[in-house]
Amino acid sequence: xxxxxxxxxxxxxxxxxxxxxxxxxxxxxxxxxxxxxxxxxxxxxxxxxxxxxxxxxxxxxxxxxxxxxxxxxxxxxxxxxxxxxxxxxxxxxxxxxxxxxxxxxxxxxxxxxxxxxxxxxxxxxxxxxxxxxxxxxxxxxxxxxxxxxxxxxxxxxxxxxxxxxxxxxxxxxxxxxxxxxxxxxxxxxxxxxxxxxxxxxxxxxxxxxxxxxxxxxxxxxxxxxxxxxxxxxxxxxxxxxxxxxxxxxxxxxxxxxxxxxxxxxxxxxxxxxxxxxxxxxxxxxxxxxxxxxxxxxxxxxxxxxxxxxxxxxxxxxxxxxxxxxxxxxxxxxxxxxxxxxxxxxxxxxxxxxxxxxxxxxxxxxxxxxxxxxxxxxxxxxxxxxxxxxxxxxxxxxxxxxxxxxxxxxxxxxxxxxxxxxxxxxxxxxxxxxxxxxxxxxxxxxxxxxxxxxxxxxxxxxxxxxxxxxxxxxxxxxxxxxxxxxxxxxxxxxxxxxxxxxxxxxxxxxxxxxxxxxxxxxxxxxxxxxxxxxxxxxxxxxxxxxxxxxxxxxxxxxxxxxxx
Amino acid sequence: xxxxxxxxxxxxxxxxxxxxxxxxxxxxxxxxxxxxxxxxxxxxxxxxxxxxxxxxxxxxxxxxxxxxxxxxxxxxxxxxxxxxxxxxxxxxxxxxxxxxxxxxxxxxxxxxxxxxxxxxxxxxxxxxxxxxxxxxxxxxxxxxxxxxxxxxxxxxxxxxxxxx
Numbered sequence: 001x002x003x004x005x006x007x008x009x010x011x012x013x014x015x016x017x018x019x020x021x022x023x024x025x026x027x028x029x030x031x032x033x034x035x036x037x038x039x040x041x042x043x044x045x046x047x048x049x050x051x052x053x054x055x056x057x058x059x060x061x062x063x064x065x066x067x068x069x070x071x072x073x074x075x076x077x078x079x080x081x082x083x084x085x086x087x088x089x090x091x092x093x094x095x096x097x098x099x100x101x102x103x104x105x106x107x108x109x110x111x112x113x114x115x116x117x118x119x120x121x122x123x124x125x126x127x128x129x130x131x132x133x134x135x136x137x138x139x140x141x142x143x144x145x146x147x148x149x150x151x152x153x154x155x156x157x158x159x160x161x162x163x164x165x166x167x168x169x170x171x172x173x174x175x176x177x178x179x180x181x182x183x184x185x186x187x188x189x190x191x192x193x194x195x196x197x198x199x200x201x202x203x204x205x206x207x208x209x210x211x212x213x214x215x216x217x218x219x220x221x222x223x224x225x226x227x228x229x230x231x232x233x234x235x236x237x238x239x240x241x242x243x244x245x246x247x248x249x250x251x252x253x254x255x256x257x258x259x260x261x262x263x264x265x266x267x268x269x270x271x272x273x274x275x276x277x278x279x280x281x282x283x284x285x286x287x288x289x290x291x292x293x294x295x296x297x298x299x300x301x302x303x304x305x306x307x308x309x310x311x312x313x314x315x316x317x318x319x320x321x322x323x324x325x326x327x328x329x330x331x332x333x334x335x336x337x338x339x340x341x342x343x344x345x346x347x348x349x350x351x352x353x354x355x356x357x358x359x360x361x362x363x364x365x366x367x368x369x370x371x372x373x374x375x376x377x378x379x380x381x382x383x384x385x386x387x388x389x390x391x392x393x394x395x396x397x398x399x400x401x402x403x404x405x406x407x408x409x410x411x412x413x414x415x416x417x418x419x420x421x422x423x424x425x426x427x428x429x430x431x432x433x434x435x436x437x438x439x440x441x442x443x444x445x446x447x448x449x450x451x452x453x454x455x456x457x458x459x460x461x462x463x464x465x466x467x468x469x470x471x472x473x474x475x476x477x478x479x480x481x482x483x484x485x486x487x488x489x490x491x492x493x494x495x496x497x498x499x500x501x502x503x504x505x506x507x508x509x510x511x512x513x514x515x516x517x518x519x520x521x522x523x524x525x526x527x528x529x530x531x532x533x534x535x536x537x538x539x540x541x542x543x544x545x546x547x548x549x550x551x552x553x554x555x556x557x558x559x560x561x562x563x
Numbered sequence: 564x565x566x567x568x569x570x571x572x573x574x575x576x577x578x579x580x581x582x583x584x585x586x587x588x589x590x591x592x593x594x595x596x597x598x599x600x601x602x603x604x605x606x607x608x609x610x611x612x613x614x615x616x617x618x619x620x621x622x623x624x625x626x627x628x629x630x631x632x633x634x635x636x637x638x639x640x641x642x643x644x645x646x647x648x649x650x651x652x653x654x655x656x657x658x659x660x661x662x663x664x665x666x667x668x669x670x671x672x673x674x675x676x677x678x679x680x681x682x683x684x685x686x687x688x689x690x691x692x693x694x695x696x697x698x699x700x701x702x703x704x705x706x707x708x709x710x711x712x713x714x715x716x717x718x719x720x721x722x723x724x725x726x727x
Contacts, residue, residue: 124581125588129631132576149631183573183634307625310618 003172008136008162009038011173012100015143016044018175021071023047023062023429025055029075030115031102034167036073047429047458050450052079054422056086057448060095061386061423064409065430067218069096069150076102077115080161081122085416088126090157092413093241094214096150097157105165106134120161128156136169141176148179153186154305155218186304190321195329197317198276198300203335205274205298207342208234211257214241214412215279215303215323217405222246224327225278232336235346237265239280241412244402254346255355258286259548260394263353263557266548268346270555272297279303279323282312283413284551292553302326355398356545356561364514367562368392368467368538371518372399375437375465378522383435384409384427388420388444391473394544396439407434418447424462425455435463435526442468442492452505455531463525464533466498469540477543481558502533513537565594566620567646567716570609570627571601571635571725578632582609585630591615591623597648597713601725606634608724610715637724639716646716649688651676652698655705656683664704671697682707690714 006014012035016024023045028036039046049055052074059070074083080101090097104113120132129149131142139162146158202208216225216238222245229236229252236246237257246253255262257269269275275297280286287293290312300317301309309318319326358369372395375385385400386409387393393410402408409427411419424438445466455462476490499509510525510532512518518536525532545561548554572578579598586593594612601608613623620638627636639646656664656678664683668675673687687697691714698706718724 120577121580124577124584181631184631305629307622307629311622 005170006173008167009035013042019147024071025059026073027052029079031076031164049454052082053086054448054451056083057419057422058426060090061426062430063095065406065427069098072099074101077117080119087157089414089416091126094155096155098146099159101161103161103163106163123159127159130159132161136171145179187320188322190319190326194319199333203337205337207272208274209268209272210236210276212242212245212278213239213280216245219322219324221324222405233339243408244405247403248401260544264349266554267349275299277301281308288554289551359562365539371536376400386420386424386438388440389415389417390441391544392441392467417444421448422451425460428460428462437463439465443472456506461530466535469538498535508532511535566640568611569637569724572607573632574605574607575632581630595713597715643719644716647688648714649712650694651710652685653708654701667700
């Protein structure tokens, strides 16, 4: 067969087609002119954002909902460097992305040319892998490898930097998706001997807890998790990244552990004699002070990334593999132990320490928790929540009942303010039939507020629930508790009238500052075609509880707040 | 404790940066690093000496494995192996003490590879102890400059780290 010749830019679009990519998130510029020219009459969709960072976050939201790599185009220099936060965010949360950046023409590389930045150097520590393609002959192989690496094993972002002249060069185009990379062979099947040890540990355990994370969602392990929990009667705690892997209102669910986790989740981890850790990385926000973490427990750790096993916590039964495959194998051999007494203990904790719902005790103030609970109640199922970062994020994790995997989209590892709104846009494009709610704060929203133009122009039907407390609430909370109420630069005074901003962009804007109007606004927003923004003017004094101070044992919990 | 790792990498642009960057980024203490081609085309061998506890070294090895360009990582520390480093020393050498220097060099099976009116360059290979020992002895005459290659190592016997 004669090899077909193709230009670099045509190879890229052909590769995207072969990979089943439906949409590109991007922003054009000088060095990607040839690529955008190729895109001009191509059938593939492209979402034009207003800032490159929003392109990565939107692609990231898209990828978290679909499970497939999100694709981003950006130009060299500032275009590429504007991607950096989004790439780091995706890397920390293991989100598959393929990012294609233009680079200055080959002859200019290294000369500090106009809009030149060494983006492969800059993104080296925050990508799973990256490439600078100087030879057009290498491009087809690099494209296939990038998609393969991004979407397999522990997923992550892969960046391809392409000099402007390479887009126009021609070479034979053969696209082979069966990549064989000598140094990259992810392990999917768990070790049989270790799985048998896990089976025995589960049979012998009296106080077992399943501690699940984002890996459950990425590997599609929800059904297996549920079967394991229900057959062996083992309670579940889920990290921020794992929310939705088991229904938030399921009978064995204890909530999120860690800094703002439920008392029961933290007590359960502390008192457990066995922790079955699945697709988690024992982040400091979950473990608290490590020497005190789960001292009574044997720990089984199932993860696709061998480097996560034993990184922060000593593991008794390490199992490297795909979480779903390992859990399914575990289920075939499962011999349940007796957890009746343990579940009774847990139930008594749950009764003793319910989540503070932030009651306003009949006053007229609007509490943020009320807003989140109403959003959860009124949206019902079939809803995806994308959050920003801060207090509203923690309240969303605590109070919004997430019933399905891939329905809670949030920046976990990097904690990126400005993530939520563009991620919600990407989520909606990934799941047009689902209701998408972006829960954000007045601080976070202003970090990517310009994307209102993208949302309005493209008729992205989302509800933006802006929890407006007039300050950087989470930072203020720490100043309140740990810095003697010295509120250094956490006031957001000077913020615009968000309703009028929404209207100026052509979106609907609503405002609520009491419970009655809040409920009415939510009802209206959820039935109307979006984007609709609701500015919830909430009590600025409200803090997130329960709380474990940083680097304290997780059973040392500050329990305050109104019930 | 010091560990010696043999890291087999694809000889791709940036591969060395990826490996060395990993050490600084994750806070691992790298003592030295030596890189060279192997018998296999496009494949290089890096010998890395790193200081750390068993747990730290386990993380180093796992993190190295995660790099796409890294094909294999072997910890040679507790395996019987031959470890060598080459050192060049420029020593102050007047006519009066040349023979004393010569004698030390011979004892260490080193070589004088360059002679100038007031200095000479000495080449010596060996393990850490040997290189430190000769350095100490030559210090007496005045060492002007030192260059070292970093340690390289091969397993003893017929076992190999990577097939070519």
